[in-house]
Amino acid sequence: MKLLLKFGAILLAVLLFSVGGLYGWARQAVAERLSRTHEAHRIDVPVPMPLTEAELAALRQERSAPASEGAEVSADAAPTDPLAGLDLAAIALERAQARGKHLVEARYACVECHGKNLAGGVMVDDPAMGQLLGPNLTAGEGSRTKGFTFADWDRIVRHGLKKDGTAALMPSEDFVEMSDRELSDIIAHLQTFPAVDNVVPPSTLGPLGTVLAALGKLPLSVEFIKDHQAAHAAEPPEEAESVEFGGHLVQICRGCHGVSLAGGPIPVGPPDWPPAANLTPHESGLASWSFEDFDRVMREGKRKDGQPMKDPMTLVVPYAVKMKPVEMKAIWTYLRSLKPLPVGGQ
Ligand code: HEC
Ligand code: HEC
Incomplete structure (x- = not known):
């Protein structure tokens, strides 16, 4: 994602800074901020995560299903662990x-x-x-x-x-x-x-x-980021067409569409970027959209009005194409649950 700017006010600021001889101060202040060290927790999580109990149970069941209908099971064969011989670490x-x-x-x-x-x-x-x-x-x-x-x-x-x-x-x-x-x-x-x-x-x-x-x-x-000691969620929400899972997924939309997802000018963008669309169910947003409209716009990269999608939303399309149906549905479910807000509303 490109981090560029709103030129008017900013060029003016640069001008004032150089005229006022403050540029030296700015350089020093920034250098100082970038060389300062910060504390954050140091946590350890395995890579890869081992198979969960549920995954092990599913594997066990798969492996103990009879190989074929009517196969002879010898009554005196010792019961063996259905997972014996499997490389569980490799599967994980x-x-x-x-x-x-x-x-x-x-x-x-x-x-x-x-x-x-x-x-x-x-x-x-x-x-x-x-x-x-x-x-x-x-x-x-x-x-x-x-x-x-x-x-x-x-x-x-x-x-x-x-x-x-x-x-x-x-x-x-x-x-x-x-x-x-x-x-x-x-x-x-x-x-x-x-x-x-x-x-x-x-x-x-x-x-x-x-x-x-x-x-x-x-x-x-x-x-x-305010709290560098707080524990992170261990697991993502369950994959379902739910508000909870959708809320987890839309984190990646907020950088451009705003924390409230009501859209508006993208804070750190070049002057030619259009404002991000209002994604709440407001009349200035997606009130009249169906899930099918949303799914098509996201995957085809064409706006609902038929116009080609503009940058930087075009960058999102190759990712959206790879989303599973349950992910797209969950995002939609979440967006539908939002309070309708006018463009840029909080
Ligand atoms: C929007 C651009 C962008 C994205 C997206 C991004 N990075 Fe980075 N990343 C950077 C930049 C720029 C630096 C160099 C930062 C610096 O030197 O101050 C960096 C640095 C790093 C470093 C080096 C850290 C170090 O100690 O020097 C790692 C590791 C890293 N990124 C991992 C990731 C991973 C994993 C992802 C995806 C989850 C990711 N990045 C996504 C821009 C990005
Ligand atoms: C890099 C910034 C950026 C990100 C990230 C982003 N968008 Fe957008 N989005 C935009 C911009 C800018 C527009 C307006 C594009 C236009 O006017 O053609 C837009 C437009 C849209 C539209 C309306 C298209 C139409 O027909 O009017 C939808 C729907 C949308 N985005 C959904 C999403 C969703 C869902 C995500 C997260 C998965 C997301 N966007 C992530 C910048 C972004």
């Missing part, structure tokens, strides 16, 4: 990788900034804003995740902290609601990417980025 890993793949392809867009091959990518590359680069997350040369423990992954993804404890310029606030299981599954999937050598230079802020950060208009995730 395979399932975790599959779940993680789905999460990364349908919801959590790590590759958008870290590259399709995960070896490095671009979040923002603009002379004024700066170069915010997604580092190499594979095991090749230039890897920023070599030797990462679960705690290190937790700290960058859900707390906005780099391994050395300083603030990362990564929008981790989008991921704070991720459960332990989801993060563990994502790590299991990311670890399947082949090692690629690529040394990504450290991110730097340009003059505009520096002034915005100094003015607090480019908040650091670590400062945004």
Whole structure:
């Protein structure tokens, strides 16, 4: 997702800052904030998560079903554990990788900034804003995740902290609601990417980025996230067409459609981005929509009025296409449960 800006007011601020000789102050203030270290809990969760009791029970049942109708069962054969001979660790890993793949392809867009091959990518590359680069997350040369423990992954993804404890310029606030299981599954999937050598230079802020950060208009995730000691949910809500599961999924829509999902101008976007649509059941929002309208718009990338969808919503479509029907239904169920609000309402 590109982090750019509303130019008018901001250019003015840059001008005032340079005229007033305050730019030096801004640089220093930001450098100080970026070199400060922060505390967050250090938790340990296995990667992959072991099979649950329910999964084991299902496997046992599958394996003890008679091989074929009428097969002779010898009365004196010793009862054997139906799970004997199964590599449970390998099954757990395979399932975790599959779940993680789905999460990364349908919801959590790590590759958008870290590259399709995960070896490095671009979040923002603009002379004024700066170069915010997604580092190499594979095991090749230039890897920023070599030797990462679960705690290190937790700290960058859900707390906005780099391994050395300083603030990362990564929008981790989008991921704070991720459960332990989801993060563990994502790590299991990311670890399947082949090692690629690529040394990504450290991110730097340009003059505009520096002034915005100094003015607090480019908040650091670590400062945004209030409680760095609180436990995360261990499990995501059950996959169902429910308000609860839908509420978990729409976290990824709030960065653009707002906390209330009533839409309006996207806070940190370039001037040519249209306002995000109102997703509440208000007449200025989705009041007249059916689930079929919603599903089609999300998957076909065409607006309900037939016009082509504009950026940056177009970025969401390749992810929405990968959503399971139950996920799309749950999002819809959640959106229908919202209080109707006018555009931008809270
Ligand atoms: C919107 C862009 C964006 C997305 C999406 C994103 N990242 Fe990042 N990530 C970055 C940037 C930029 C940095 C470099 C931050 C810095 O140097 O301050 C980074 C840094 C990292 C690091 C290195 C931390 C360190 O200690 O140096 C890891 C690991 C990481 N991201 C993992 C992830 C994972 C996992 C996901 C998906 C769940 C993800 N990122 C999604 C932009 C992104
Ligand atoms: C990167 C920012 C961004 C994210 C993330 C995002 N949207 Fe959007 N969305 C927009 C913008 C901007 C528009 C207006 C596009 C236009 O006018 O063509 C929009 C429009 C829409 C529309 C209305 C389309 C129409 O026909 O008018 C729907 C529905 C929608 N988004 C749903 C979602 C849902 C659900 C999510 C989360 C899964 C989501 N969006 C995530 C930016 C975003």
